[in-house]
Amino acid sequence: MMDLLVNKWIPDHENTEDAGVRMRYGILSGAVGIACNTILFLGKLIAGLLSGSIAIMADAFNNLSDVGSSVVTLIGFKLSGQKADADHPFGHGRIEYVAGLIVSVLIILVGFELARDSFVKILHPETTQFSLVILIILFVSILIKGYMYLYNQSFAKKLSSVALASTAKDSRNDMISTGAVLLSQMIGTMTGLRLDGWCGIAVAAFILVSGISSLKDTANPLLGEEPDPELVDKIEHTVMSYHNILGMHDLIIHDYGPGRRMMSLHAEVPADMTLVEAHALADRIELHLLKEYGISTVIHVDPHEVNDPATRLVQEKVGEFLSELSPDILFHDLRIVTERNHLKVMFDVNVPFGFALSDEEIVDNLKERLQQLDVSCRPLIHVDHYNKT
Numbered sequence: 001m002m003d004l005l006v007n008k009w010i011p012d013h014e015n016t017e018d019a020g021v022r023m024r025y026g027i028l029s030g031a032v033g034i035a036c037n038t039i040l041f042l043g044k045l046i047a048g049l050l051s052g053s054i055a056i057m058a059d060a061f062n063n064l065s066d067v068g069s070s071v072v073t074l075i076g077f078k079l080s081g082q083k084a085d086a087d088h089p090f091g092h093g094r095i096e097y098v099a100g101l102i103v104s105v106l107i108i109l110v111g112f113e114l115a116r117d118s119f120v121k122i123l124h125p126e127t128t129q130f131s132l133v134i135l136i137i138l139f140v141s142i143l144i145k146g147y148m149y150l151y152n153q154s155f156a157k158k159l160s161s162v163a164l165a166s167t168a169k170d171s172r173n174d175m176i177s178t179g180a181v182l183l184s185q186m187i188g189t190m191t192g193l194r195l196d197g198w199c200g201i202a203v204a205a206f207i208l209v210s211g212i213s214s215l216k217d218t219a220n221p222l223l224g225e226e227p228d229p230e231l232v233d234k235i236e237h238t239v240m241s242y243h244n245i246l247g248m249h250d251l252i253i254h255d256y257g258p259g260r261r262m263m264s265l266h267a268e269v270p271a272d273m274t275l276v277e278a279h280a281l282a283d284r285i286e287l288h289l290l291k292e293y294g295i296s297t298v299i300h301v302d303p304h305e306v307n308d309p310a311t312r313l314v315q316e317k318v319g320e321f322l323s324e325l326s327p328d329i330l331f332h333d334l335r336i337v338t339e340r341n342h343l344k345v346m347f348d349v350n351v352p353f354g355f356a357l358s359d360e361e362i363v364d365n366l367k368e369r370l371q372q373l374d375v376s377c378r379p380l381i382h383v384d385h386y387n388k389t
């Protein structure tokens, strides 16, 4: 049946690299998933009401939570595709994260509610009614989930899509969960053991775990997470490959949703470069980064003194002092200015998050040592923090 839908709905379905084709696969999987899970939810809801079993009810809501996730994914596909407009110059990609956040919270609430009800059932067990109808409903629902597992798995392979692979994995887990519920009902009926509440707790825990993990997935990009270190490495490599780029620092990547990232970075160029030259170089690198990584970039140019002997000397000394403190402390943007009777030394240091010394201690240490070197020295030190990976 799925092949029929694929043929009908995705005319160019062999062209799996194409963004439009991939989107249609995603929408097809999501839509069929919503239909199947809604049927499963209603079927199990009836079975749960008939039997009075909390475990079957929990399993029903597990399927309802899948409906919620699929709806979010579909909304995400639609809205993320919407072009940026005057009010939202960064596009609408983050809507997917916000919708995902809301659904995750709902799933967690449902999980709590079911865990509480199950706990009550453990304290005050009631006999559940098991019948052939319920057995058939549960058995058919395992088959439906098996079918969902198979088509999502085959789509995931075809598209090498992580999202579809995780949907497939979820279907497989649901088969196990429903299987366990079915088994506990049968054992309970045969032996008279009151397993229902315990089984309900297990399913509720399952729902909670999946809710929390999807909460993490959606909350992190919203809060702004540390960029992928591998990507940072590649970007650094690209920037440093240019002649006249002496160093780079303060790379920041902003994520406005899948495929919409912007970044800024500081690039050090020789101080004797003209503004026109430095600008041309920055423009060339910005274009290169956009083409290679699809990230639009703003490059801030920092002059790096290479010829002035006084600056070179201070650079060397600061480097020495810092390497004595810790090889993890880096510095950049060092400039010196002679003002009347004193020497202004300005630079930034980058300290890893959670470093043993406080910012003040580091600054005081450096100031003291620079002034030992030259009493007229007036250091102006700015401290930044970075994630050591």
Ligand SMILES: [Zn+2]
Binding pocket: 249, 250, 266, 302, 332, 333
């Ligand atoms: Zn800088």
Ligand SMILES: [Zn+2]
Binding pocket: 279, 283
């Ligand atoms: Zn420009």
Ligand SMILES: [Zn+2]
Binding pocket: 266, 300, 301, 302, 303, 333
């Ligand atoms: Zn600067």
